[in-house]
Amino acid sequence: MILVSKMIDVELKGVQKKFGSNVVVENFNLQVEQGECVSFLGPSGCGKTTTLNMIAGFLEPDQGELIIKGKKMNGVPSNKRELGMVFQTYSLFPHMTVFENVAYGLKLRKTPKTEIQERVKKVLELVKLPHVSDRYPKQLSGGQRQRIAIARALVTEPSLLLLDEPLSNLDAKLREELRDELKRLQQEIGVTTIFVTHDQEEAMYLSNRIVVLDHGKVEQIGSPWDIYNLPASEFVHTFIGKSNRLNGTVISASERDGIVLRTNEGLALRASFKGRTFQSGEAVSIYVRPEKIAFSTGTGGGLQAEGRNEAQGRIGQISFLGSYAESEVLLGNTVIHVRMPSDSQNRIWTAGDTVNLQWKPEDVFVFPGKGNE
Numbered sequence: 001m002i003l004v005s006k007m008i009d010v011e012l013k014g015v016q017k018k019f020g021s022n023v024v025v026e027n028f029n030l031q032v033e034q035g036e037c038v039s040f041l042g043p044s045g046c047g048k049t050t051t052l053n054m055i056a057g058f059l060e061p062d063q064g065e066l067i068i069k070g071k072k073m074n075g076v077p078s079n080k081r082e083l084g085m086v087f088q089t090y091s092l093f094p095h096m097t098v099f100e101n102v103a104y105g106l107k108l109r110k111t112p113k114t115e116i117q118e119r120v121k122k123v124l125e126l127v128k129l130p131h132v133s134d135r136y137p138k139q140l141s142g143g144q145r146q147r148i149a150i151a152r153a154l155v156t157e158p159s160l161l162l163l164d165e166p167l168s169n170l171d172a173k174l175r176e177e178l179r180d181e182l183k184r185l186q187q188e189i190g191v192t193t194i195f196v197t198h199d200q201e202e203a204m205y206l207s208n209r210i211v212v213l214d215h216g217k218v219e220q221i222g223s224p225w226d227i228y229n230l231p232a233s234e235f236v237h238t239f240i241g242k243s244n245r246l247n248g249t250v251i252s253a254s255e256r257d258g259i260v261l262r263t264n265e266g267l268a269l270r271a272s273f274k275g276r277t278f279q280s281g282e283a284v285s286i287y288v289r290p291e292k293i294a295f296s297t298g299t300g301g302g303l304q305a306e307g308r309n310e311a312q313g314r315i316g317q318i319s320f321l322g323s324y325a326e327s328e329v330l331l332g333n334t335v336i337h338v339r340m341p342s343d344s345q346n347r348i349w350t351a352g353d354t355v356n357l358q359w360k361p362e363d364v365f366v367f368p369g370k371g372n373e
């Protein structure tokens with residue numbers, strides 16, 4: 001068998017950036033493979049743009065190495081890095097036509113005129129806007145402008161495409177459309193891409209791997225599946241999607257039998273072992289996602305014979321959201337969110353109903369600390 005190892009296009013080794021005494025990017029290590037789309041995901045101020053700006057050459061790291069296509073890039077000016085970039089604001093030149101905007105990078109490279117004509121035409125077809133070539137940016141819609149910005153970034157056939165929240169100025173529907181388009185383009189061209197976003201759904205949709213950042217630190221690097229199902233920390237679990245939190249204590253924990261817990265409300269629960277070890281008596285945060293909880297006809301008595309978790313509660317309110325409905329169920333004083341398909345079977349429930357909630361031990365996430373908050 002021949003093992004084909006993929007080329008590494010971008011590598012960050014122990015990269016750090018400070019502003020004054022404020023460390024905004026700390027010991028950042030990452031390898032991006034050729035053709036991969038990697039997202040930097042995290043809340044505002046976590047260091048996503050600062051890291052992207054170091055890769056782009058707008059900022060210099062204080063420590064660490066930055067390697068693009070096998071060449072060390074520390075100190076190399078941005079225009080020598082063969083990058084395509086798209087930002088949140090369209091940043092098209094207002095006094096130039098679409099053609100002139102897209103052709104700009106090629107002109108700077110002194111590309112022959114006929115080649116410019118051909119390449120601009122080709123890239124405008126790629127973003128499905130061949131007919132707007134003679135218009136000015138102000139004559140385009142927001143979505144069209146951002147497509148042109150993408151075309152302008154791609155026309156020079158960059159070795160690396162850097163995107164900083166390119167969809168965040170668009171309305172929800174357009175955003176989804178352009179997200180599909182971006183994914184198609186990225187896969188069609190196979191350009192290695194780094195994408196900055198604070199939108200977890202966008203990151204999951206577009207990327208092969210996600211780097212989750214918090215306060216300048218890498219919390220986890222993994223595929224969308226891994227990030228969702230095997231979160232490395234409480235921060236990652238709660239940042240990606242919605243989750244119910246219960247505070248409690250570990251009763252017993254072992255790799256073979258899983259973790260038995262008692263919530264502060266006195267409910268006994270079971271969680272399957274996910275690689276993290278706990279001590280009896282340890283205070284913990286316990287999470288279960290709304291879509292993993294079902295309404296059942298059981299007795300709501302805690303641990304069930306078949307190992308499921310059950311609890312009895314009362315429906316506070318139900319909100320209909322199209323493909324699913326979300327209920328707030330009161331478990332004593334704790335509100336539990338339950339998401340269920342909005343099919344006819346679920347139409348029987350109304351506010352005030354007493355229901356039994358059921359969820360599997362494998363869907364329970366346990367993290368250390370905070371149990372007594």
Ligand code: ATP
Nearest residue numbers: 019020024042043044045046047048049050051198
């Ligand atoms: P957002 O999603 O809001 O753009 P971000 O994750 O991209 O956030 P950065 O823009 O990288 O975050 O900023 C990280 C931290 O560094 C923030 O606390 C920010 O205030 C700080 N920072 C960024 N640029 C500078 C600068 N030029 N001088 C001083 N502090 C800065």
